[in-house]
Amino acid sequence: MGKDNMLTVLNAGRKYLGVESLSGKVFLTSGLGGMSGAQAKAAIICGCIGVIAEVSEEALKKRHQQGWLQEYTPDLDVLIARIREARAKKEVTSIGYLGNVVNVWERLVEEYESTGDLLVDLASDQTSCHNPYKGGYIPVSLSYAQSQKLLAQDPAKLKPLVEESLRRQVLAINRLANAGLYFWDYGNAFLLEARRAGADVSGKQVAEGADTTFRYPSYVQDIMGDIFSLGFGPFRWVCTSGDPEDLQKTDLIAAEVLESICQEGIPERIRQQYTDNLRWIQQAGKHNMVVGSQARILYSDQEGRVRLALAFNQAVRTSHLKGPVVISRDHHDVSGTDSPYRETSNVYDGSAFTADMAVQNFVGDAFRGATWVAIHNGGGVGWGEVMNGGFGLVMDGTEDAAYRASLLLNWDVANGVARRAWSGNDNAEATITRSMTQDQRLKVTLPHHADQTLISRALDSA
Ligand SMILES: NC(=O)c1ccc[n+]([C@@H]2O[C@H](COP(=O)([O-])OP(=O)(O)OC[C@H]3O[C@@H](n4cnc5c(N)ncnc54)[C@H](O)[C@@H]3O)[C@@H](O)[C@H]2O)c1
Known part of the structure; x- marks a missing residue:
């Protein structure tokens, strides 16, 4: 999941900074692990300078050998000199x-205070903060090996060190954010755990009990929530033949599908999404991001997902592809996940704290013919904080597969868009209204908007 979302989010860095291109901009983050490893690659694709700290030599070297991380150093002086040089030359590098x-954070503060140079423009964090006290976050006072040892021998002693480290990290972030840095939470529960550790990340609470607001935005509140509300999310497919040629063919088919949807006419509200996603799928093959299964992720909306699935099914039927294609999506999507600190953090009507969307999604997908479904707790932000529903559907070239795909995918997306519309999101309301005109069988109750003057009057007299 990490890289596709990271791409979307980094591109949104353009919006934060009010620039057309991220050229010469520095993005600081941490983690080169399972998902976080994609950050280095995403920085290159987005054309900026990615600076990624990683405590584990093994994890860092793996990304370097893979070619996702261009260079590395264990020396802070060298790092700072390279950041200055890369900024001056507007290099695209990681x-x-x-x-x-x-x-790194504390050294950047020193640089700022001694020279006035703010060497970082955008920043986030991708340590495993959903599990900070069991090895997910290495405290600055220990090396990676020392931390692992303490975790094994005396885990209770690790906790205060992690808390202190989180507080120090936030102190430095706050200092540079006051100077103009843009920081956001990238869905690893960093702000939540930093707050629990006593760091100053408090924000303005938007509703009673809904303590999901922090001093810095979560990327869902700020960016992804609106994208999910438009029905766009990480649709994915796997070529079961395991043949890279099949994946290449599906990339070409996907680009044709997106191009024809654009030619037929799309609302202005989603034009940028289609343009970005088309560019991604046209270039995806070049970036050599496949490790293991011949799989691809492409952000798509309801119409896009259905048409992609049907086009793949057709290609299987005519033997243009060597084997069936499995369609699915990430849990981090429009409808599949209820997670008040991530996927549903921009749902402000209180329903972010229920798990009904994921459950309805899972049950609805099962009834519409998914090959398999899953419902589980814990993904991403940690156990007890999230409920996820998911599916897989094998497109084997038959009429039956095509029928199931169109039923299931329409439900899978519209279910969440409707929910987001009810919570007052404009994008979601426009999207579900459009879906109802595209499919007359779909009937969704539209939200009733409260009159703001009545609300203000009631609040004044309270
Ligand atoms: N937003 C998304 O789309 C998304 C996607 C996937 C995962 N996540 C979340 O991101 C986090 C990372 O996921 P992952 O799969 O990469 O985990 P991971 O554990 O494989 O990698 C995290 C890396 O961070 C390093 N690290 C820990 N503390 C550090 C520190 N203080 N300084 C430098 N490096 C440090 C670890 O050595 C490790 O290699 C998780 O919390 C996960 O839930 C978010």
Whole structure:
């Protein structure tokens, strides 16, 4: 999941900074692990300078050998000199730092205070903060090996060190954010855990009990929530033949599908999404991001997903592809996940704290003929904080597969868009209204908007 979302989010960095291109901009983050490893690649694709701290030598070297991380150093002086040079030359690169991210943050504060140079423009964090006290976050006072040892021998002693490290990290972030840096939470529960550790990340609470607001935005509240509300999310497919040629063919088919949807006419509201996604799928093959299964992720909306699935099915039927294609999506999507600290953090009507969307999604997909479905707790932000529903559907070239795909995918997306519309999101309301005109069988109750003057009057007299 990480890389596609990271791409979307980094591109949104353009919006934060009010620039057309991220050229010469520095993006600081941490983690080169399972998902976080994609950050280095995403920085390159987005044309900026990625600086990624990683405490584990093994994880860092793996990304370097893979070609996703261009260079690295264990020396902070060298790192700072490289950041200055890359900024001056507007290089497109990813620079790893073998060490703790807190060291980088604190050094950047020193640089700012001594020279006035703010060397970082955008920043986030991708340590495993959903599980900070069991090895997910390495405290700055320990090396990676020392931390692992303490975790095994005396885990209770690790907790205060992690808390102190999180507080130090936030102190430095706050200092640079006051100077103009843009920081956001990238769905690893960093702000939640930092707050629990006593760091100053408090924000203005938007509703009673809905303590999901922080000093910094979560990327869902700020960017992804609106994208999900338009029905766009990480649709994915796997070529079961395992043949890279099949994946290439599906990329071409996908580009043709997106091009024809654009030619037929799309609302202005979603034009940018289609343009970005088309560019991604036209270039995806070049970036060599496939590790393992011949799989691809392409952000798509309801119409896009259905048409992609049907086009793949047709290609299987005519033997243009060597084997069936499995369609699915990430849990981090429009409808599949109820997670008040991530996927549903921009749902402000209180329903973010229920799990009904994921459950309805799972049950609805099962009834519409998914090959398999899943419902589970814990993905991403941690156990007890999230409920996820998911599906897989094998497109084997038959009429039956095509029928199931169109039933299931329409439900799978519209279910969440409707829910987001009820919570007052404009994009979602426009999207579900459009879906109802595209499919007359779909009947969704539209939200009734409260009269703001009545609300203000009631609040004044309260
Ligand atoms: N937003 C999304 O789309 C998305 C997607 C996937 C995962 N996530 C979340 O992102 C987090 C990372 O996921 P992952 O699969 O990469 O986990 P991971 O554990 O494989 O990788 C995290 C890396 O961070 C490093 N690290 C820990 N503390 C550090 C520190 N203080 N300084 C520098 N490096 C440090 C670890 O050594 C590790 O390699 C998780 O919390 C996960 O839930 C978010």
